[in-house]
Amino acid sequence: MTPLIQVEDLVKTYRSGDSELRALDGVSFAVERGEFVAIMGPSGSGKSTTMNMLGCLDSPTQGVYKLDGKDVSRLSGDELARIRNVTLGFVFQGFNLLPRLDALGNVALPLVYAGVAPQQRAARAASALEKVGLASRMKHRPSQMSGGQQQRVAIARALVGDAPLILADEPTGNLDTKTSDEIMGLLAQINRDGKTVILVTHEPDIARYASRVLRFKDGKLVEDKRQTPVKRENVGENAGENYGGGADV
Numbered sequence: 001m002t003p004l005i006q007v008e009d010l011v012k013t014y015r016s017g018d019s020e021l022r023a024l025d026g027v028s029f030a031v032e033r034g035e036f037v038a039i040m041g042p043s044g045s046g047k048s049t050t051m052n053m054l055g056c057l058d059s060p061t062q063g064v065y066k067l068d069g070k071d072v073s074r075l076s077g078d079e080l081a082r083i084r085n086v087t088l089g090f091v092f093q094g095f096n097l098l099p100r101l102d103a104l105g106n107v108a109l110p111l112v113y114a115g116v117a118p119q120q121r122a123a124r125a126a127s128a129l130e131k132v133g134l135a136s137r138m139k140h141r142p143s144q145m146s147g148g149q150q151q152r153v154a155i156a157r158a159l160v161g162d163a164p165l166i167l168a169d170e171p172t173g174n175l176d177t178k179t180s181d182e183i184m185g186l187l188a189q190i191n192r193d194g195k196t197v198i199l200v201t202h203e204p205d206i207a208r209y210a211s212r213v214l215r216f217k218d219g220k221l222v223e224d225k226r227q228t229p230v231k232r233e234n235v236g237e238n239a240g241e242n243y244g245g246g247a248d249v
Contacts, residue, residue, distance in 0.1 A: 002069045056088065057084075097150055104122065137153075166198070209229050
């Protein structure tokens with residue numbers, strides 16, 4: 001079976017005047033469907049650049065990036081936007097919720113861009129919020145929710161389009177330890193239910209939820225290690241079970 005992600009000799013170069021920075025230097029790897037992968041490395045290692053490439057937010061200077069068998073390395077901006085809307089679900093450190101919209105409106109937003117009818121948008125957004133345990137918070141705006149609740153809304157937004165690939169960029173960076181564990185339990189459950197999850201983190205305790213770790217340094221992939229992921233029930237109460245189980249975090 002074709003890997004969901006195939007990266008071959010990826011290079012990304014940034015120029016400033018006469019100087020050149022090679023943010024990625026010949027990176028190659030593949031990710032199969034259903035994997036949970038953590039990308040790690042210090043600042044400037046290339047992990048964020050890699051995530052931008054995988055999320056079709058940037059294009060490589062050299063090399064090939066195939067997503068679901070399609071070479072997306074040289075697609076136009078409109079073509080990349082369509083792929084982002086259909087194939088990818090994003091979860092960000094800062095949540096990126098619109099303050100004027102309630103949880104239901106924020107989750108439904110990708111479906112607006114996809115041209116889904118309003119009634120169907122509302123039903124699908126409500127279902128996604130129920131899955132992450134926020135059925136009682138659908139009409140709350142971001143300012144009325146905790147950080148953990150806002151991140152659950154962001155995860156529901158990533159799920160609402162039924163994209164096969166979830167990209168999470170430091171999703172616990174603004175959360176305390178307990179809430180971080182609960183959010184990671186939720187992402188682990190999403191992975192067990194069939195989604196491919198790729199996570200950028202600098203925290204080893206967060207990376208332990210993944211079954212594979214890609215470690216970057218100086219723009220190069222220096223380690224590709226498989227591991228036994230931690231189970232949610234070993235790190236506290238089961239708030240991550242069944243997509244959140246109604247946990248009020």
